[in-house]
Amino acid sequence: GQSLEQPSEVTAVEGAIVQINCTYQTSGFYGLSWYQQHDGGAPTFLSYNALDGLEETGRFSSFLSRSDSYGYLLLQELQMKDSASYFCVLNSGGYQKVTFGTGTKLQVIP
Amino acid sequence: DARVTQTPRDKVTEMGQEVTMRCQPILGHNTVFWYRQTMKQGLELLAYFRNRAPLDDSGMPKDRFSAEMPDATLATLKIQPSEPRDSAVYFCASANGLAGNYEQYFGPGTRLTVT
Numbered sequence: 185g186q187s188l189e190q191p192s193e194v195t196a197v198e199g200a201i202v203q204i205n206c207t208y209q210t211s212g213f214y215g216l217s218w219y220q221q222h223d224g225g226a227p228t229f230l231s232y233n234a235l236d237g238l239e240e241t242g243r244f245s246s247f248l249s250r251s252d253s254y255g256y257l258l259l260q261e262l263q264m265k266d267s268a269s270y271f272c273v274l275n276s277g278g279y280q281k282v283t284f285g286t287g288t289k290l291q292v293i294p
Numbered sequence: 295d296a297r298v299t300q301t302p303r304d305k306v307t308e309m310g311q312e313v314t315m316r317c318q319p320i321l322g323h324n325t326v327f328w329y330r331q332t333m334k335q336g337l338e339l340l341a342y343f344r345n346r347a348p349l350d351d352s353g354m355p356k357d358r359f360s361a362e363m364p365d366a367t368l369a370t371l372k373i374q375p376s377e378p379r380d381s382a383v384y385f386c387a388s389a390n391g392l393a394g395n396y397e398q399y400f401g402p403g404t405r406l407t408v409t
Binding site: 214217226228229273282283 | 311324327329336337338342347350385387394395397398399400401402403
C-alpha cells in the first residue's frame with residue numbers, strides 16, 4: 185500500500201516563505217500532487233509533479249525527489265488567506281488511484 | 295463556469311434511515327470519486343468510477359454503502375442503514391481521466407449527521 189507523512193501543523197508569518205514537507209512510501213506511482221483546503225471548504229488542486237524537480241505556479245512551488253521519496257510545497261510571500269490545510273497526494277496504481285496525506289494545517293500570523 | 299455539484303448540502307437523519315447523496319460531475323469528465331472526511335480519519339477515498347464503471351470501492355464498507363453511476367451526469371452514494379459513525383463530510387470529485395487523475399475538481403460536499 186501507500187502511506188504519506190506530513191507535519192500536522194505549521195505556523196508562519198505574513199510575507200514570509202514556508203515549506204511543507206511530505207514523505208511517502210509506495211511501490212510505484214505516477215506523481216505527487218498538492219491540494220489546499222480552507223476550513224469548511226472543499227479541496228482545490230494546486231500543483232502536480234510527475235518528474236523530479238521544481239514546478240512553479242505563481243507564489244506556490246512544488247518539488248519532488250523520487251530517490252528520496254520526498255516532496256515539498258513552497259509558499260512564498262505568505263498572505264493571511266493562505267491559512268488552510270495542505271495535502272500531498274500520491275497518484276498511483278493501474279487506474280491512477282489517489283491517496284491523500286493526513287494534511288498540514290498552516291496558520292499565517294501577522 | 296464548470297463545477298461539480300452535490301446535493302443535499304446538509305443532511306441530518308436518524309440512525310437506521312437510508313441516506314442518498316448525489317453528485318453531478320463536470321461535463322466531459324469521465325472519472326468520478328467519492329471521499330469521506332472526518333477529523334479523526336482525514337480524507338478517505340471510498341470509491342471511484344471511470345466511464346461509469348466502478349474501478350475501486352475497497353475503501354467503502356460494503357455491508358451498508360453502495361455507489362453507482364446511473365448515467366454520465368449523475369453519481370450516487372447510498373448508506374443503508376445509516377449509523378452515527380457515518381457522520382462526516384462526503385465529497386464528490388471529478389477528473390478528466392485521459393489527462394490523469396491528479397487534477398480533481400471537488401464538489402462542495404454533503405455534511406451528514408446521523409443521530
